[in-house]
Amino acid sequence: MAATEQSEVKVGIDPAEIKLFGKWSFEGVEIRDPSLKRYISLKPVWLPHTGGRHEHRRFGKAEVPIVERLINKLMRPGRNMGKKHLAYNIVKQAFEIIYLRTGENPIQVLVRAIENAAPREDVTRIMYGGITYFVAVDVSPQHRVDVALKHLTEGARMCAFNNPKSIEECLAEEIIAAAQGDTKSYAIRKKEEIERIALSSR
Template identity: 45%
Template sequence: MGMIETKLFGKYSYDVKVNDISLAQNISLKPLEFPHTFARHGNKQFAKGKVNVVERLANKLMRGGTGEKVGGRVIRTHGRLQGKKLKVLKVIQTAFAGIEKKTGKNPLQLLVDALENSAPSEDITRVRFGGVSYQVAVDISAQRRLDLALRNVALAAIMSAFNSKTTLAEALANEIMLAGANDQASYAIKRKNEMERISRSAR
C-alpha cells in the first residue's frame, strides 16, 4: 500500500517547482495539510526559513495596518486580522479556491511564481562619510528577498480590500495571479521595480 500524499488544505499538491536557486533554500514547502505550527519556531534566529511559505503569508496578513495611504487615509485593520490566524488561513484557503477556479492551475505553484517574480534583488542603504550621508546600492540576501515579496503581496491584498466591496480573499487571489504572471499591474511587481530602479540610480 502506497504512502498517502499530504496536500495543502487537503486539495493542493506540494509538487511545486522553485526556479530561483537562491529562494529555493528559503521557500519552505514542508507538506502540511493545515499550515499552522503555533509559533514553534518563534524567537529562534533564521528559524522562519523552516516555516511553511503559506503560513508565512498568513503571518504577513495578520497586521494592524500597512503604513500606506488609500484615498488620503492611512490603512488600519483595527484588530480585525491581528492574532486571528485561523481566520486568515480561511481567507487564504478561499483565495486559493478562487485561483484554481479561474486558472485551473495549482495555486501553490502560482504563489511560488508570484514570490519569485516580486522578490527584489537590490536595495539601498545609508552610509556616512565625514558627516555626510550617502545612499549606496546593496545586494539583498535571499531571506530578505522572500520577506519583502511576502510583505508586498500581503500589503497589496489589504490595500485592495480596504474600503472596497472586494473581499480580502478576492484581493489576495487577484494579486497572486497578477504577480505570478509577472503583470505590471501587480503592486508587488511595481514595488520590486521601484526598489531596483532607486538602487540603480544610487550605484
C-alpha cells in the same frame, strides 16, 4: 490509541498523500530561482500552523511552510493581529479563486509570485563625514522572500480597503498578477521601484 500505534500511522503516510487544506498537493511544485530554494519551505502539511516553534532559532522561519508565512503576514496590522483563523480562511478561499481562474496548483502560483516580486537590489543609508548618502546593496534571499510576502499582502489589503471586492478576491488577483509579472500587481510595482532607486544609487 497507543503511542506506538500513532507513530506507526505517521510513518505509514506517503508525503504525496498530504495535501494542503485537504486539496492542494505539494508534489511537482518547483522553485526556479536557485537562491530562494533554501528559504521557501514546501514541506507537505495538511494544516499550515507550526505554533511558532521556529521563533528562537536563527533562520528558523526558513523551515516554516511558505503558505503559513503568507497567513502570518496577513495578520500584521494591529486590527488583524492574532486572528490566525481569519487569515487562514482568507488564504484558503483565495487559493480556491486562484485555482478557478488559472486552473493551476495555487501553491505553484504563490511560489512564482514570490520569485517575481522579490527585489534583488535595495539601498542602504551610509553616513560619512556628516553627509548621508545611499548605496546600492544586494538583498539576501531570506529578506527577498520577506519583502515579497509583505508586498503581496499589502497590495491585497490596499485593494480591499473601501472597495466592494473582498480581501480573498484581492489577494487572489494580487498573487495571480505577480505570478504573471504583470505591473497591475502592487508587489511587482514596488519591486521595480526599489530596483530603480538602487540602480540610480550605484
